[in-house]
Amino acid sequence: MFSVDVRLGVQACVLVLRGDLDLDSAVQLREAADAVLAGPEQPRLVVVDCAALEFCDSTGISCLVQIYQRLSARGGTLRLAALPGALARMFMLTGLDQAIAVHETVQDALVTGVGAPEGSLQEHMVRGAGGDTEAAG
Numbered sequence: 001m002f003s004v005d006v007r008l009g010v011q012a013c014v015l016v017l018r019g020d021l022d023l024d025s026a027v028q029l030r031e032a033a034d035a036v037l038a039g040p041e042q043p044r045l046v047v048v049d050c051a052a053l054e055f056c057d058s059t060g061i062s063c064l065v066q067i068y069q070r071l072s073a074r075g076g077t078l079r080l081a082a083l084p085g086a087l088a089r090m091f092m093l094t095g096l097d098q099a100i101a102v103h104e105t106v107q108d109a110l111v112t113g114v115g116a117p118e119g120s121l122q123e124h125m126v127r128g129a130g131g132d133t134e135a136a137g
Helices: 026-038 058-073 085-094 106-111 121-128
Strands: 002-008 012-021 045-056 077-081 101-103
Touching: 002 026, 012 026, 012 058, 012 106, 026 045, 026 058, 045 058, 045 085, 045 106, 058 077, 077 106, 101 106
Parallel strands: 012 045, 045 077, 077 101
Antiparallel strands: 002 012
16 A cells, blocks of 8 residues: 655645555656646655655656656755665665755755755766766776
C-alpha cells in the first residue's frame, strides 16, 4: 500500500511518502506533484519526506527525477529527506545526490540554504557515468 500526504506551507510543500513506490503506485506521486505544481500556490521548494518509504524501484526514482526537472525548469528546488538506506545508496551510486539535495530530516531540508547542488541533472549524470570533467595528464 502506498500513500502521499501533501502538506502545503507558506514557502514550501512537503510530500510525505508511505509504503512502496513502484510501477503500480508512481501514478499517485505523479498526480500529487501535478496538483501541487499546477496549483495556485506553486511552491518554489518541494521536500519529499521518505522516512516511511519502504521500497522504491526505478519507476519511483524516475518519478522523483521528473519532479526535480519540472521544479528546476521554473526555478524551483526539490529536496529529499530521510532516504532509506538502499535508496540513499542508489542515489549516491548514480550521482543523483549531486543534483537533488538529500537531507537527514525534513526540518534540515526546510531550513537549508536556497537551491540544490550546483549544476544540472544531466551534467551530474555524465560525470557519474565516468565522464570526468578534468583531462588526464
